[in-house]
Amino acid sequence: MAARNRTEVTEFVLLGLSNWPEMQPVIFGTVLPMYLVAVMGNALLMIAALSDPKLQTPMYFLLSQLSFIDISLTTITVPQMLVHTLSVNRIISFNCCMLQLFFFMAVGSMEGHLLAAMAYDRYVAICDPLRYSAIISHRLCLRITLTSWVVVSLNSLLYSVLVTRLTFCGNQVTHFFCDITPLLKLSCTRPVVNEMLIFTEGVAVVVSPFFFILGSYARIGVAITHMQSVAALRKALSTCSSHILVVLLLYGSVICVYLRPSSSYNLDQERQVAIFYTVVTPMLNPLIYSLRNQEVKGALRRLFRKLCIPSNF
Template identity: 45%
Template sequence: MDKGNYTAVTEFFLVGLSHYPGLQISLYVLCLLMYLVILLGNSILIIISILDSHLHTPMYFFLGNLSFLDICYTSSFIPKILINFTSERKSISFLGCTLQMVISLGLGSTECILLAVMAYDRYVAICNPLRYTIIMNKRLCAQMAAWTWVAGFLIALIQTVLAMIKPFCGNIIDHITCEILALLKLICVDISLNVFIMTVGSIVLLITPLMLIFFSYIFILATILRINSSEGRKKAFSTCSAHLTVVILFYGSALFMYMKPKSKDTKTSDEIIVLSYGVVTPMLNPIIYSLRNKEVKGAVKKKVLFRNLFSRKI
């Protein structure tokens, strides 16, 4: 393609699903409801983990990070999706598209690493319980959480900059968000470097953390099977089942989206997948951790009971 035949882009038009107005109305209602559930559910988890002293442990520290991350992640693109679903001019400025891409990519990348960190926490708790509080001290937990955010946003910034500095042949993005795979097909010049960096990023952010999670759970399973007490095995399984469920939901859709060989084409199914791991998973995270965790349910009940008693005294 002629490298000189490009357009000076000041804004993009997000035309994904524009050919399905009926579907857009249904998705608007669905996304709005799910977004409200995400805000409510994850906020409750954060508040409970802060207020209840029994939940001041590494597991709930990382869970609070995950909830905060999910709120920020969904807030980076769902409001814009809702606006575009009800607007005839489905546009976003160049700067707005850049910010949306780097924030959503950064937060999504951070979650990939954070899930691996949470798997390591479960590994230490079950395989080395006597030294758990020594190994997973407050300083180490804070450093691990901080580095997940730094690494996630650093990789996202590199991918975004390499994409946005290239010349574009048009400004119509066949997607509902400024998604990097959809944006790459507008670039007029060779994108081999972009594809290479994305492949490396996928290995670092998807394959490597997934392998760490996989090996962590092999050791966890081996340790659990050596526990003589059936009650002990059940308790150990319950502490890991919620995290494992979240990992399967998140990585399943993310791997399908980013690891398949495609850089120039986007399909309607990809937009549905984006909504799957970008909206459904953050919505289910607090539900999964609440339903599968007795400590969280106990903390919620205790706070509700305390509030009821306090209101009666008043």
């Protein structure tokens, strides 16, 4: 078995979110509305941030990019899972599986980089407000976004190429999409190189934005402690609270799934956490940013009026 050539595996079988047939309609009826809410909510937020004159600032440009990432992340995985849920045929070709792995890892990593850029934006706004316009510009945000895309794409390409070089002793993936960890579990031998990359280069690309965010908020915390005005303190906390919550939702699930030894890997727990960061988090992000931001609420009301929808919808 260990000597089998990897090219013998031409397709994979995705076992889905649950192995119980009677649960499939329940899963479909639960996940589909959440997916639609996630796509529509992020699409509205992205359109409002890009089209409303009052939101033409670097912060809302980054927010629009985060909405695009959320739409992409959930669309890469969920539609296929919904089709497979009501289908007997759950096969995905080897090449399509590798493409899904590449795009999922690139888009998922990109979300962390965007959150780091947003943390830097908040740091400058609170700690150096007089120089905010001189430091933070649309050109800088665009440069950060493009550079991050290059970094995460190269990182994802490296992982995908290494996975294609593995020798697989089976083709049943205990997941609802092609993710790195369940694919590594199908390897005939322990994928030492892949695991070393996850805990070295993977930590550098995926987790380094998290440490950057922690550093930014440490500086923000110091600045807040020196604020004399209660109004300024309240405004600073309100500005950061939505971003902090989104960061906790993302990195809590990432650390739980990916940054742990393969010996402690649990298939059922992995699938449960995966549905959280592929559906629940993208659905909650636009709600988190819109419910606590008066400017976004106003932009959405104006967008609804343009679409001939009552503002109290």
